[in-house]
Amino acid sequence: MREQAGREARDFEGIPLDRTAVLLDVDGTLAPIVRESTDASVPIEVRRTLIGLARRCALIACVSGRTAEDAKRVVGVGAITYIGGHGSELLAPGMTEAEGDPQMDLWQDPVNDLAIEAMRELSPLGVRREEKGAIAALHWRGATDEEAAEAGLRRVAGTAESRGLAIHWGRKVLEIRPPVPFDKGRAIEKLVSSLRDEGREIDLAIYIGDDLTDLDAFAALERLQEAGTIAVGHRVAVTSPESPASLLESADSTVNGPEGAAELLVEVLESGSKQR
Numbered sequence: 001m002r003e004q005a006g007r008e009a010r011d012f013e014g015i016p017l018d019r020t021a022v023l024l025d026v027d028g029t030l031a032p033i034v035r036e037s038t039d040a041s042v043p044i045e046v047r048r049t050l051i052g053l054a055r056r057c058a059l060i061a062c063v064s065g066r067t068a069e070d071a072k073r074v075v076g077v078g079a080i081t082y083i084g085g086h087g088s089e090l091l092a093p094g095m096t097e098a099e100g101d102p103q104m105d106l107w108q109d110p111v112n113d114l115a116i117e118a119m120r121e122l123s124p125l126g127v128r129r130e131e132k133g134a135i136a137a138l139h140w141r142g143a144t145d146e147e148a149a150e151a152g153l154r155r156v157a158g159t160a161e162s163r164g165l166a167i168h169w170g171r172k173v174l175e176i177r178p179p180v181p182f183d184k185g186r187a188i189e190k191l192v193s194s195l196r197d198e199g200r201e202i203d204l205a206i207y208i209g210d211d212l213t214d215l216d217a218f219a220a221l222e223r224l225q226e227a228g229t230i231a232v233g234h235r236v237a238v239t240s241p242e243s244p245a246s247l248l249e250s251a252d253s254t255v256n257g258p259e260g261a262a263e264l265l266v267e268v269l270e271s272g273s274k275q276r
Contacts, residue, residue: 015204015271017056021192021230022268023217024261025209026064026071028171029238032258035142037066037130042075046262052269054079058200061191063087063184063209063217065175067133068098085133086168086213087187088180104134107178111136111165114176118156125149134178141172170211171242184213185220196229203231206268208261210238211247218250236264 024030030050031040042050054060054077061081064071068084068091075082082091084098091098115136119129126143129136138156140149153174157167166177188207195202205224207217214237221233237243237251238261248254255261 015232017053017268017271018058019201019203020057020268021059021061021195021202021205022053022057022265023188023205023207024060024062025211025214025217025238026062026066026074028210028240029208029258029261030062031074033141033171033240036128037137037139040074042077043262046258046265047076049262049265049269050075050077050080053265056269058202059192059195061188063188063207065132065135065137065170065213067131070132081191083184083187083191085135086175086177086182087184087216088135088182089133090187090191100133101180101182103180104178104182107165107180108134110163111176111178114156114160114163114165117159118153118176122149122152122156125152127153130173132175136176137173138176139173146172168213170213183216184209185216185218185223188217188220189224192224193229202229204234205230205232206234206236208236208238208255208264209247210240210243212244215244215247215250218247236261 027040030042034040062071062075063083065086066084068082068089071082071084079093088104089098089100125145125148127149128139138153140146143149157174160167160176164179166179168175205221207221218235224230225233235252237247237254239254239256255264
């Protein structure tokens with residue numbers, strides 16, 4: 001971890017918002033973590049900030065493990081871009097439905113079959129399944145016996161890999177995934193590079209996230225900066241008692257929970273107001 005967030009927030013003041021990209025994870029970053037994923041929501045005051053940023057920034061996008069449409073439901077702001085399924089879907093303003101990778105659909109049945117098998121064994125322990133299109137997310141937060149639930153999911157992970165499927169571990173969640181190359185970083189690179197192709201320059205790209213999948217986004221900002229596609233990439237880790245050490249070590253700065261992320265977004269918006 002390089003610095004604390006306050007200093008970098010002040011550094012944003014010199015960069016015009018119309019040359020700034022703001023990229024945001026959703027759960028644990030904009031929306032507080034809750035036991036039931038369907039109960040998650042972004043506070044109204046944060047929505048107002050996002051609307052203000054959308055009017056001023058070159059790009060504002062939410063990058064989520066949820067489906068793009070579900071991320072849009074949770075965030076509640078229509079005028080921004082949503083990248084769903086950890087980078088496998090795109091829902092831009094004006095689009096009626098998300099665009100996905102056809103290769104993902106080819107693996108939906110094998111993923112679903114294993115998830116059904118796993119839930120037969122583990123739902124009595126309180127493991128819950130979250131639908132993410134071709135991805136099956138199995139949560140054990142709040143299970144009656146979290147240790148037993150996690151042990152059971154580690155067996156499921158082994159079965160998934162033996163069947164040629166991919167797995168990913170997050171904050172008290174196991175995801176069973178198609179063995180198709182995708183991640184948040186790849187999607188961000190494609191999205192930001194498309195702006196450059198349209199002749200729109202990005203001086204600053206900020207990414208704020210709280211979990212291991214956000215490391216791919218951090219790496220993407222580094223690659224974009226090295227390629228000269230953006231001038232500066234700034235990586236912000238949202239801290240919590242469950243923060244992965246690797247995320248904190250890779251961040252340029254940190255904020256304390258979704259409340260800290262909300263405060264940072266206000267600072268970015270206010271820095272743009274001072275430029276008028």
